[in-house]
Amino acid sequence: MSWDPTGKVAVITGASSGIGEATARRLARLGMTVVAVARREDRLAALAAEHPSIVPHVADVTxxxxxxALAERVREEFGACHVLINNAGVPGGSFRGRDDLEDTLHTLDVNLSGSIRCMASFAELLSDSAPSxxxxxxxxxxxxxxxxxxxxxxxxxxVGFSEAxxxxxxxxxxTVCQLNPGFIHTEGFPKDQMRASPMGRLVGTPEDVARAIHEVLLSGATERTVPAWYRALVVLRHVATPVYRTAATRTKRSGGSRD
Ligand SMILES: NC(=O)c1ccc[n+]([C@@H]2O[C@H](COP(=O)([O-])OP(=O)(O)OC[C@H]3O[C@@H](n4cnc5c(N)ncnc54)[C@H](OP(=O)(O)O)[C@@H]3O)[C@@H](O)[C@H]2O)c1
Incomplete structure (x- = not known):
């Protein structure tokens, strides 16, 4: 039987900009109640003003x-959580040595531990709300x-946590899905240089990812790459590793930076 989003409750972290914001809008338009979570209260308030079923909630995933407290509020106010989207994330910087330790540990805390925290706090409510x-x-x-x-x-x-x-x-x-975006133009991950180059057409939009998330909610898929062509790189890395490594060492990013 197909999974119908109408009337269901979704919690989205990192909803104050980029992919999370686009996803919150899309799910609200589908008739879901969307609890939009991030630290910037003003941005969440502006988003919530767009749609009556978007509920702002200020929280830090670290x-x-x-x-x-967020999970308790969702249980008390809405009685269910059918969808949890762990999207809050930071880009972090290069790792060169001791000076970069704190930044690297913070990146792990937001991007990895933040998602694990949310899954821990929502585990019982997601079970009670199944299929979720x-x-x-x-x-x-x-x-x-x-x-x-x-x-x-x-x-x-x-990726490993999601797969297990x-x-x-x-x-x-x-269902637990690892949703893997490639280059997407957002505030935290601006791709201005790349967008201005011939490679610009390879950069996706937050709405592309929101659409992929919508499709995953309907299908229950456990893995999704968006834009889909990035999957070819992942396959290349595993089936022709020496070719991939030779190509990768020629890119600027192989120096450990985001350029
Ligand atoms: N854009 C890309 O190219 C790309 C590619 C692959 C994967 N991704 C992933 O997509 C996700 C969304 O990123 P985006 O591109 O949409 O960037 P973005 O516009 O910078 O959004 C990041 C979101 O995370 C929130 N956030 C950061 N730290 C937080 C914390 N400690 N607690 C709660 N919320 C926090 C931010 O809100 P506040 O600052 O208000 O808290 C913001 O809403 C990230 O996990 C990112 O790694 C992005």
């Missing part, structure tokens, strides 16, 4: 107490170790 969905917004950087190492490791971790949890929570009626 704070376990705040995430427990978790969508973890990881990255193609969680499949190809190139660019800032803290970011890549946070996303490799999230997809199997572990299947029997509870909860």
């Amino acid at each position: 704070d376990t107490g705040q995430i427990d 969905r978790v969508v973890n917004v990881a990255s193609v950087a969680g499949k190809l170790g190139i660019g800032p190492a803290g970011y890549a490791s946070s996303k490799f971790g999230l 949890m997809a199997l572990a929570w299947r029997s509870r009626g909860i």
